[in-house]
Amino acid sequence: MFDVLVAYGTESGNAEMAADDIAANLDARGIKTDVKSLENLSVTELSKIPHLVIVTSTYGEGELPETTAPFYAELDSNAPNLSGITFSAFGLGDSTYNNFNNAINIVSRKLIELGATQLGETGMHDAAMGKSLTLAATTWIDTITSNSVNGHKS
Amino acid sequence: MPTKFPTIAIVGSGPSGCYVTQFLNKKWPESQITIFEALPVPYGLVRYGVAADHQGSKAVTQQFERLLEKETIVFRGNVAVGRDISFVKLTESYDVVVLATGLNYDATLSIPLAPAAQVIGAGALLKALNGHPKANLPVDANGEIRRLGKHIAVIGSGNVAIDALRMIAKTDDALAGSDISDEIRTKIDTANVSDITLISRSSADEAKCDNSMMAELIALPNVKVSVKGLRETDVGTIAQMLRKAQAADKAETEAQVSLKFIFNEVPQSISYVEGFGTELISNSKSTDSESSRIFDSIITAIGFTNSAESNQIIPQENFEGDSIYRVGWLRRGANGTVAENRKDAKAVTNQIIEDFESGKIKAVKRGLASVVRDLPVNHVTYEGWKRIDHYEQASANSSRCRQKVQDLLMMLKIAHGQHAMS
Numbered sequence: 001m002f003d004v005l006v007a008y009g010t011e012s013g014n015a016e017m018a019a020d021d022i023a024a025n026l027d028a029r030g031i032k033t034d035v036k037s038l039e040n041l042s043v044t045e046l047s048k049i050p051h052l053v054i055v056t057s058t059y060g061e062g063e064l065p066e067t068t069a070p071f072y073a074e075l076d077s078n079a080p081n082l083s084g085i086t087f088s089a090f091g092l093g094d095s096t097y098n099n100f101n102n103a104i105n106i107v108s109r110k111l112i113e114l115g116a117t118q119l120g121e122t123g124m125h126d127a128a129m130g131k132s133l134t135l136a137a138t139t140w141i142d143t144i145t146s147n148s149v150n151g152h153k154s
Numbered sequence: 155m156p157t158k159f160p161t162i163a164i165v166g167s168g169p170s171g172c173y174v175t176q177f178l179n180k181k182w183p184e185s186q187i188t189i190f191e192a193l194p195v196p197y198g199l200v201r202y203g204v205a206a207d208h209q210g211s212k213a214v215t216q217q218f219e220r221l222l223e224k225e226t227i228v229f230r231g232n233v234a235v236g237r238d239i240s241f242v243k244l245t246e247s248y249d250v251v252v253l254a255t256g257l258n259y260d261a262t263l264s265i266p267l268a269p270a271a272q273v274i275g276a277g278a279l280l281k282a283l284n285g286h287p288k289a290n291l292p293v294d295a296n297g298e299i300r301r302l303g304k305h306i307a308v309i310g311s312g313n314v315a316i317d318a319l320r321m322i323a324k325t326d327d328a329l330a331g332s333d334i335s336d337e338i339r340t341k342i343d344t345a346n347v348s349d350i351t352l353i354s355r356s357s358a359d360e361a362k363c364d365n366s367m368m369a370e371l372i373a374l375p376n377v378k379v380s381v382k383g384l385r386e387t388d389v390g391t392i393a394q395m396l397r398k399a400q401a402a403d404k405a406e407t408e409a410q411v412s413l414k415f416i417f418n419e420v421p422q423s424i425s426y427v428e429g430f431g432t433e434l435i436s437n438s439k440s441t442d443s444e445s446s447r448i449f450d451s452i453i454t455a456i457g458f459t460n461s462a463e464s465n466q467i468i469p470q471e472n473f474e475g476d477s478i479y480r481v482g483w484l485r486r487g488a489n490g491t492v493a494e495n496r497k498d499a500k501a502v503t504n505q506i507i508e509d510f511e512s513g514k515i516k517a518v519k520r521g522l523a524s525v526v527r528d529l530p531v532n533h534v535t536y537e538g539w540k541r542i543d544h545y546e547q548a549s550a551n552s553s554r555c556r557q558k559v560q561d562l563l564m565m566l567k568i569a570h571g572q573h574a575m576s
Contacts, residue, residue, distance in 0.1 A: 011493035011496070012211075012217075012492055012493045012496060013173070013214065013217050014213060014214060014216070014217065017216065060364060060366050061365060061369065094211075096208070096370060097366045098366070126210075127211075128331075130209050130555050133213065134216065
């Protein structure tokens with residue numbers, strides 16, 4: 001069994017790469033992870049997940065990627081009680097377009113509305129800035145891990 | 155279950171070729187995959203087609219770099235399959251051959267067209283502005299690339315048309331952080347352009363571009379927007395955006411480039427009027443009346459094709475077999491973004507996996523070892539590409555993220571460590 005599930009929604013594969021990077025970073029600390037596409041994650045599984053890291057890009061002008069949309073729709077229609085569940089959030093966006101990083105905010109808001117508790121700040125990468133995605137994702141998870149995931153685990 | 159995995163040749167290192175490699179590598183990490191690329195440098199359309207100011211879209215190369223670093227994946231650039239190695243030899247040497255050569259030429263208008271008229275394909279223009287070593291722009295009698303002039307038309311309403319419009323309209327400041335070719339930009343003299351007219355056969359509601367692309371274009375601070383051919387029934391996002399932009403009263407001092415959108419207008423013929431320029435005759439679908447307009451250059455953005463071009467490094471349509479797969483634009487036509495073609499790559503990968511598991515394809519051929527003697531001596535490895543990559547990043551000025559090397563021989567010298575950074 002894993003300690004953290006890293007679930008991603010992607011269009012171009014960048015969010016999948018970020019999810020892999022985040023998982024590798026956690027693995028290196030001895031935190032067991034599993035990486036899964038949001039397409040293959042059912043909201044009924046959420047209650048069994050010790051901690052969820054959610055990674056999603058934003059498509060077009062603030063829309064959910066095709067692989068994130070079904071998960072969000074299921075959250076919205078089933079409205080499961082997520083109290084007791086913790087998650088952290090990392091978004092990929094491009095400030096060239098309107099509604100920068102809208103998708104991660106939409107998903108996070110929904111999780112909180114359903115009772116889940118967010119640990120740490122939402123991380124955001126801006127592809128238009130030309131900075132390394134891997135560096136942004138791993139720096140973010142470093143901060144989250146030192147501030148909260150350890151605390152949560154103990 | 156077989157214990158050995160097939161050897162795989164990928165022809166073309168653009169996004170489709172890289173995505174297939176990525177999915178196959180996830181499934182079979184031990185499978186030996188060779189990516190052949192005709193140019194010395196990888197990434198095809200991401201490097202040369204995605205507009206130079208869309209660095210966010212180009213950022214998928216971070217995934218592909220990681221892929222090419224893997225031990226089981228071998229990049230062989232400056233190897234033209236069809237010339238250096240025959241397609242047939244490749245199928246004899248690899249268990250699986252994936253053709254990902256894309257669509258390399260601009261589709262041309264099927265209307266009467268005077269040879270002297272200055273008509274440029276949008277793909278060729280974007281390639282040139284992306285620093286492609288063999289971009290095909292019109293040249294004058296001395297072989298110099300011709301200027302675009304002041305009055306430009308763009309025919310088409312898809313994302314490529316909008317890319318072309320934006321790249322011509324943008325000021326130097328607005329291109330900060332891009333990897334545009336400043337040399338080509340100066341030669342075609344984009345700074346001298348005063349107006350750009352987009353002519354669309356379809357209505358605003360049927361325009362093929364993404365809303366986000368149109369929003370980005372009309373938000374440029376230096377453009378003034380006007381629209382013709384909008385019907386009252388056009389109520390979609392693009393029509394609304396354009397109405398609003400047209401109504402916005404921009405200070406003349408700020409707006410240096412006039413952008414005119416004309417919808418529902420069908421090009422009829424292009425002629426050349428000595429002393430005036432290139433004349434476009436078009437017919438309005440809404441009023442059924444004919445218009446004549448004179449431009450210095452007409453840019454066509456009506457799609458991409460390989461047909462009507464003879465090029466030995468493009469696989470023939472009848473080149474088929476159990477172990478041969480096509481992916482991306484070569485398979486499905488010039489449709490969709492990089493992300494949509496990733497889905498195609500996933501589907502093709504699943505087909506390859508299914509065919510292997512059902513025994514239709516087998517793991518028996520030696521792969522790269524069988525073709526090493528066919529490789530040109532100056533082929534480019536991943537390490538060679540990294541030398542070019544570093545050179546390009548190091549030689550860019552502070553307002554560009556990269557200055558591409560546009561000379562093939564220079565690329566090869568850098569790749570082989572024969573050209574030190576000055």
